[in-house]
Amino acid sequence: MSITATLRNTNGTVVKLRGQNTISATSMQIGTSPKLTSMTDVDVTELSEGALLIYDATTGKFHTKPELDNSATIVNGGKY
Numbered sequence: 001m002s003i004t005a006t007l008r009n010t011n012g013t014v015v016k017l018r019g020q021n022t023i024s025a026t027s028m029q030i031g032t033s034p035k036l037t038s039m040t041d042v043d044v045t046e047l048s049e050g051a052l053l054i055y056d057a058t059t060g061k062f063h064t065k066p067e068l069d070n071s072a073t074i075v076n077g078g079k080y
Helices: none
Strands: 005-008 014-017 052-056 061-065
């Protein structure tokens, strides 16, 4: 099988591959990492220092909260 590809880098580097060349990548990045605060399913209205990220099944969103106030939340610190 023959593969022909042209790769362009943002700095203008162009690589052309034809025939039986082996293609390998030492690193790859696709875009930038999104911020948690920019995601549409995260409500950050109560974001503050030390806030917790809590999932709300009724809204289908994660909410930031300064304290745990849900009786369904269980904190298990393990055994020591």
